[in-house]
Amino acid sequence: MIRSPFTHTYAALPDRFYVRQEPLPVRSPELVMLNTALATELGLNFSYYSDKELAALFAGNTPFPGADPLAMAYAGHQFGHFVPQLGDGRALLLGEITSASGQRRDIHLKGSGRTAFSRQGDGRAALAPMLREYLISEAMHALGIPTTRALAVVTTGETVQRDKPLPGAILTRVAASHIRIGTFQYFAARGDVDSVRILTDYARKRHYPDAASPLEFLHAVLEAQATLIAAWLCVGFIHGVMNTDNMSISGETIDYGPCAFMDAYDPKTVFSSIDRNGRYAYANQPTIALWNLTRLAECLLPLLDDAPPRAEALATEALNRFAPEFETAWQSGMRRKLGLSAEEAGDAALIGDLLQLMQRHKADFTNTFRALYDHALSPENAPSPFAATIDTGQEWLNRWRSRFDATNSPRSEQLEMMRYANPFIIPRNHQVENALMAAQTGDIKPFETLHRILAAPYTTQADYRDYTNPPKDKERVFKTFCGT
Ligand code: AMP
Ligand code: MG
Numbered sequence: 001m002i003r004s005p006f007t008h009t010y011a012a013l014p015d016r017f018y019v020r021q022e023p024l025p026v027r028s029p030e031l032v033m034l035n036t037a038l039a040t041e042l043g044l045n046f047s048y049y050s051d052k053e054l055a056a057l058f059a060g061n062t063p064f065p066g067a068d069p070l071a072m073a074y075a076g077h078q079f080g081h082f083v084p085q086l087g088d089g090r091a092l093l094l095g096e097i098t099s100a101s102g103q104r105r106d107i108h109l110k111g112s113g114r115t116a117f118s119r120q121g122d123g124r125a126a127l128a129p130m131l132r133e134y135l136i137s138e139a140m141h142a143l144g145i146p147t148t149r150a151l152a153v154v155t156t157g158e159t160v161q162r163d164k165p166l167p168g169a170i171l172t173r174v175a176a177s178h179i180r181i182g183t184f185q186y187f188a189a190r191g192d193v194d195s196v197r198i199l200t201d202y203a204r205k206r207h208y209p210d211a212a213s214p215l216e217f218l219h220a221v222l223e224a225q226a227t228l229i230a231a232w233l234c235v236g237f238i239h240g241v242m243n244t245d246n247m248s249i250s251g252e253t254i255d256y257g258p259c260a261f262m263d264a265y266d267p268k269t270v271f272s273s274i275d276r277n278g279r280y281a282y283a284n285q286p287t288i289a290l291w292n293l294t295r296l297a298e299c300l301l302p303l304l305d306d307a308p309p310r311a312e313a314l315a316t317e318a319l320n321r322f323a324p325e326f327e328t329a330w331q332s333g334m335r336r337k338l339g340l341s342a343e344e345a346g347d348a349a350l351i352g353d354l355l356q357l358m359q360r361h362k363a364d365f366t367n368t369f370r371a372l373y374d375h376a377l378s379p380e381n382a383p384s385p386f387a388a389t390i391d392t393g394q395e396w397l398n399r400w401r402s403r404f405d406a407t408n409s410p411r412s413e414q415l416e417m418m419r420y421a422n423p424f425i426i427p428r429n430h431q432v433e434n435a436l437m438a439a440q441t442g443d444i445k446p447f448e449t450l451h452r453i454l455a456a457p458y459t460t461q462a463d464y465r466d467y468t469n470p471p472k473d474k475e476r477v478f479k480t481f482c483g484t
Contacts, residue, residue, distance in 0.1 A: 004065045004067075011095070013202060016073070018072050019071050019073070019117070022060070023059070028157030032169070033451075035150060035152065039151065042174070058152040060170070071092055072093055073117070077185070079274075080279065090110065090113070091110045092112050105174050107172065107173075133150060136256045139426070140237070143426075145235070148254050153169055179199070179202075179248065181299075185296075187299075200217060214300050221296065222325065223321075224250070234421065236261045237261055238281070240272040240275065241272060242288045242289065242292065261428065265358040265365040267282055269282045286330075290319065290323070300315070338351070338403075339404055339417055340407055350403065373415075379401075419458055423457040424457060424461065425457050435450045
């Protein structure tokens with residue numbers, strides 16, 4: 001990589017969109033993870049670099065050829081409270097790379113030192129949370145859910161002070177862009193309609209080129225988020241911090257903090273230790289997404305129509321589409337989990353009754369659905385996943401079986417659909433925590449193993465069945481690793 005791989009369309013926006021800042025060098029960087037498959041997708045060839053050179057590159061100690069690092073400005077509602085200026089306090093956009101398939105991707109360092117937006121923060125990040133983001137974002141990608149990606153993690157050779165001193169690290173993140181709802185709020189809160197218009201135009205062309213107007217852009221963002229949140233719910237994912245600054249315009253999952261996957265099915269599940277009121281609980285995510293999108297719509301009002309009442313009517317009409325779009329996406333995701341291709345009357349009840357059973361019996365979300373797939377695959381061998389443990393399970397199973405058998409599509413297609421909707425393995429929180437604890441004390445092996453298994457989540461990996469076990473009581477993690 002001698003020539004610059006970068007273009008700089010965001011840096012070409014007006015100065016008020018960002019503050020230029022070089023990464024601040026760290027003492028002795030070491031490479032921990034490098035995602036060579038992703039590098040290849042991006043057309044980056046690192047094979048001529050030694051690990052030492054790569055570490056220096058991903059730490060920001062030696063500049064990426066052609067990078068033009070900047071900290072993006074944004075605002076955001078955090079747990080419902082508006083903060084007019086957040087911005088990249090510990091992250092930098094190096095530039096954009098166009099991948100082999102022609103998609104423009106941001107390359108972004110997280111933990112690269114203080115910026116104009118750092119406020120009281122040190123601009124740095126700790127190893128465990130950066131590895132957590134690497135692991136879970138790559139697991140989400142393997143599950144087929146839109147997400148930012150992780151290209152590399154380096155340790156810095158420095159400690160960061162949290163509630164105790166922790167090893168410091170820097171993550172290199174790859175995203176369709178880092179434009180958030182909060183980016184729009186930053187300008188809207190300043191009454192800077194001109195900038196909102198420039199940003200809307202930029203984001204529209206970059207992410208939704210078919211959207212011809214700000215209103216169509218709003219529709220497109222709503223639809224992308226409805227699809228995304230439905231996909232989260234279908235694998236039991238809980239984001240944990242759905243603040244408006246953590247919601248991407250592109251429709252990718254972004255900012256993996258105290259996120260986690262649910263074990264036993266309970267719609268009220270919360271993992272984040274800072275989410276005291278369950279604002280971001282599992283089943284509340286569609287509601288919160290709509291709340292956040294309403295904040296986006298407010299920013300766009302002046303662009304929708306010159307007459308405020310008309311603009312509000314258009315925004316309301318657009319926002320009203322979210323619930324049915326989410327419902328459609330979720331129902332179709334759940335039907336895939338049950339191996340049902342076409343929609344039929346009674347499906348909603350079939351899905352709802354199963355979830356009720358699961359909740360009543362604290363059934364493991366992932367394993368229950370995978371067991372149903374195994375059962376569909378070989379009904380004669382596999383023990384019923386329900387009869388033994390669940391009172392009315394057999395009755396439900398009979399109903400499902402007759403609906404499944406009556407479906408008018410080839411059995412092999414039904415089974416494939418089920419397989420790719422019901423992962424064998426997800427990043428179980430207790431496994432993730434164990435791997436991160438080990439990595440933090442210098443043993444990266446458990447992390448590497450977990451990462452490798454999670455790369456093929458829909459494949460039955462019989463040797464790793466232990467990793468599919470829900471936590472035993474003493475292993476249970478109620479609050480995720482929240483050191484940042
Ligand atoms: P997050 O909770 O990671 O989404 O971050 C919320 C805001 O706090 C963003 O503006 C971050 O840039 C900022 N921030 C988080 N951690 C730090 C840190 N260690 N130093 C400076 N800013 C930070
Ligand atoms: Mg954030």
